[in-house]
Amino acid sequence: MKRPGRKPGEPDVSFRERMVALRNLPAFFKLVWQTSPALTISNIVLRGLQSAIPLALLYVGKLIIDEVVRMTQLKGDLSYQYLWELVALEFALVIASGALGRAISLLDGMLGEQVANYTSVRIMQHAATLDLDQFEDSTFYDKLERARQQTMGRTILLSQVLSQVQDVITMVFLAAGLVSFSPWLILLLLISVLPAFLAETHFNDRFYALAWGQTSDRRELDYIRFLGASDESVKEVKIFNLSDYLVQRFRTLSDKFYNDKKQLSIRYNIWAVLFAIIGSAGYYTAYVIIILQTVKGQLTIGDLAFLGGSFRQLRGLLEGVLMRFTSVTQGAIYLRDLFEFFEIAPRITEQPNARPFPNPIREGFVFENVGFRYLHSERWANRHLNFTLHAGEKLALVGENGAGKTTLVKLLARLYDPTEGRILLDGHDLREYNLKELRKQVGVIFQDFQRYQMTLQQNIAVGNIEELNNQVMIENAAYKSMANELTERLPGRYGQMLGRRFNNGIELSGGEWQKIALARAYMKNAQLLILDEPTAALDARAEYEVFLRFADLTKGKSAVLISHRFSTVRMADRILVLEQGQLIEIGSHEELLAKGGRYAELFHLQAQGYR
Ligand SMILES: Nc1ncnc2c1ncn2[C@@H]1O[C@H](COP(=O)(O)OP(=O)(O)OP(=O)(O)O)[C@@H](O)[C@H]1O
Numbered sequence: 016m017k018r019p020g021r022k023p024g025e026p027d028v029s030f031r032e033r034m035v036a037l038r039n040l041p042a043f044f045k046l047v048w049q050t051s052p053a054l055t056i057s058n059i060v061l062r063g064l065q066s067a068i069p070l071a072l073l074y075v076g077k078l079i080i081d082e083v084v085r086m087t088q089l090k091g092d093l094s095y096q097y098l099w100e101l102v103a104l105e106f107a108l109v110i111a112s113g114a115l116g117r118a119i120s121l122l123d124g125m126l127g128e129q130v131a132n133y134t135s136v137r138i139m140q141h142a143a144t145l146d147l148d149q150f151e152d153s154t155f156y157d158k159l160e161r162a163r164q165q166t167m168g169r170t171i172l173l174s175q176v177l178s179q180v181q182d183v184i185t186m187v188f189l190a191a192g193l194v195s196f197s198p199w200l201i202l203l204l205l206i207s208v209l210p211a212f213l214a215e216t217h218f219n220d221r222f223y224a225l226a227w228g229q230t231s232d233r234r235e236l237d238y239i240r241f242l243g244a245s246d247e248s249v250k251e252v253k254i255f256n257l258s259d260y261l262v263q264r265f266r267t268l269s270d271k272f273y274n275d276k277k278q279l280s281i282r283y284n285i286w287a288v289l290f291a292i293i294g295s296a297g298y299y300t301a302y303v304i305i306i307l308q309t310v311k312g313q314l315t316i317g318d319l320a321f322l323g324g325s326f327r328q329l330r331g332l333l334e335g336v337l338m339r340f341t342s343v344t345q346g347a348i349y350l351r352d353l354f355e356f357f358e359i360a361p362r363i364t365e366q367p368n369a370r371p372f373p374n375p376i377r378e379g380f381v382f383e384n385v386g387f388r389y390l391h392s393e394r395w396a397n398r399h400l401n402f403t404l405h406a407g408e409k410l411a412l413v414g415e416n417g418a419g420k421t422t423l424v425k426l427l428a429r430l431y432d433p434t435e436g437r438i439l440l441d442g443h444d445l446r447e448y449n450l451k452e453l454r455k456q457v458g459v460i461f462q463d464f465q466r467y468q469m470t471l472q473q474n475i476a477v478g479n480i481e482e483l484n485n486q487v488m489i490e491n492a493a494y495k496s497m498a499n500e501l502t503e504r505l506p507g508r509y510g511q512m513l514g515r516r517f518n519n520g521i522e523l524s525g526g527e528w529q530k531i532a533l534a535r536a537y538m539k540n541a542q543l544l545i546l547d548e549p550t551a552a553l554d555a556r557a558e559y560e561v562f563l564r565f566a567d568l569t570k571g572k573s574a575v576l577i578s579h580r581f582s583t584v585r586m587a588d589r590i591l592v593l594e595q596g597q598l599i600e601i602g603s604h605e606e607l608l609a610k611g612g613r614y615a616e617l618f619h620l621q622a623q624g625y626r
Pocket residue numbers: 151389390392396414415416417418419420421422423
């Protein structure tokens with residue numbers, strides 16, 4: 016049933032749905048258990064002990080009062096021994112309760128933090144298995160964001176659920192005592208607390224819907240906060256004078272969140288006060304009844320203290336349990352987001368009996384009518400691609416911006432699978448091959464490569480992280496890409512922290528970063544090397560040298576180069592010209608020039624610029 020005031024797409028958190036969400040709790044506790052069995056068990060045992068203490072305290076209190084009353088009515092020599100024993104017992108109980116409470120919150124804190132860390136690790140691990148296009152989908156991002164938020168929230172859920180169980184046990188103890196005197200008091204208790212519980216459920220539902228509806232706006236808010244104060248954006252923010260605009264946008268969004276939440280919070284608190292009055296009225300009705308019975312002599316003064324105390328505590332606990340119930344179900348609903356995220360499965364997977372990747376590649380890659388369309392896009396980024404990348408061949412991709420060059424190499428590296436057609440490698444569909452081996456054998460350096468805020472050594476080693484400590488290999492790769500020249504001016508040499516984010520980090524120029532990225536390509540002995548604009552940031556001399564080495568170093572291996580510079584492109588064996596995702600020309604530099612087609616036109620255009 017849709018409730019009034021609900022926006023389309025907002026989740027409907029009915030009572031039933033809350034109960035259903037509770038089904039996530041066992042899975043959650045499994046996760047808690049996996050995190051630390053020892054902490055989990057200790058926590059449960061301590062809480063079990065703690066839950067019996069309130070009843071014991073009340074009962075000893077009653078015995079003390081009854082004993083005091085009895086003694087005041089006696090004449091002559093009095094024996095205090097029993098009384099002092101009772102007082103000592105109560106003292107011991109109070110001390111035990113305090114110590115247990117501390118121990119429990121210590122365990123809660125430790126366990127909660129471990130659960131948060133463990134969940135973060137699992138989110139990272141799972142995210143790493145997912146496909147590139149899943150990351151390019153904003154609904155996926157929202158889910159990832161909600162899953163991430165779970166990690167801290169779950170610490171609270173954990174202690175809430177455990178406290179809930181503990182309080183229910185305490186209540187059973189207290190109720191047992193109360194029932195033996197007058198069962199209907201329990202009924203009165205339930206009736207007085209119920210309205211507050213229903214209101215709580217309703218408002219929690221509204222708060223969740225509000226948070227749910229704000230997920231993507233919140234991402235924008237975080238993004239603006241980041242843009243407004245980060246080393247990456249500060250340059251442009253200053254030059255374009257963006258600060259006021261960003262602040263304004265931040266204010267608009269954050270004010271909207273604030274106002275939405277404020278209205279709901281005010282309404283919630285007004286209702287909460289009203290229902291608390293009903294709860295108190297119930298308590299005092301019961302109290303008056305107990306007082307009257309005591310006056311009539313049906314109950315002792317100790318009974319009065321015990322029953323009054325039990326009832327007050329029971330009411331407090333019941334209220335707490337019912338209120339907490341809604342936040343526990345709330346937490347369980349958020350857990351659903353977390354577990355749903357874990358359920359997202361990658362589509363780019365390998366079959367159970369995947370083929371080993373050929374080593375060496377014998378024939379090469381054959382594109383058979385390959386087409387690719389991005390998710391949610393009407394346009395084909397690649398279409399009707401038919402060509403062969405022969406084993407050992409160096410192929411260059413040329414085309415205007417948006418022609419589909421990067422998309423083509425992403426298909427080749429199996430970051431996406433073709434929407435139509437297929438890519439064969441040595442006669443078999445690329446999808447049939449072992450994916451891990453494929454990732455090892457196909458090396459790609461993208462134009463938007465990462466500048467890791469790590470040491471130079473780590474920055475190069477990311478190309479093959481298993482060799483992180485292989486100094487010889489790293490220096491070799493650096494030599495091949497000319498990144499080695501850089502080390503001469505880095506005080507920390509290969510151990511030098513790069514970037515500005517961390518202490519003593521040194522920032523590099525665009526071309527220097529590019530040489531490091533190139534070194535990554537040499538870190539593994541891949542059979543197919545794909546370089547997407549590998550020299551765009553290099554100066555002319557560096558570019559020339561890089562390519563001399565490249566041709567030499569990749570002898571016998573296949574390579575695909577994307578470049579807008581014809582000085583680079585002409586070194587390839589063959590050149591493939593793309594236009595609007597389609598292949599329009601293919602051949603060697605000389606052949607294409609002789610043909611006088613699009614390639615020749617683009618080539619002369621660039622050459623003219625240099626004249
Ligand atoms: N992740 C994406 N989601 C949706 N569309 C995309 C995505 N990436 C690229 N496109 C679109 O696909 C088309 C081909 O893009 P591609 O990046 O392959 O071009 P390109 O030839 O490498 O361009 P450039 O020379 O500018 O790097 C473009 O129209 C682009 O807008």
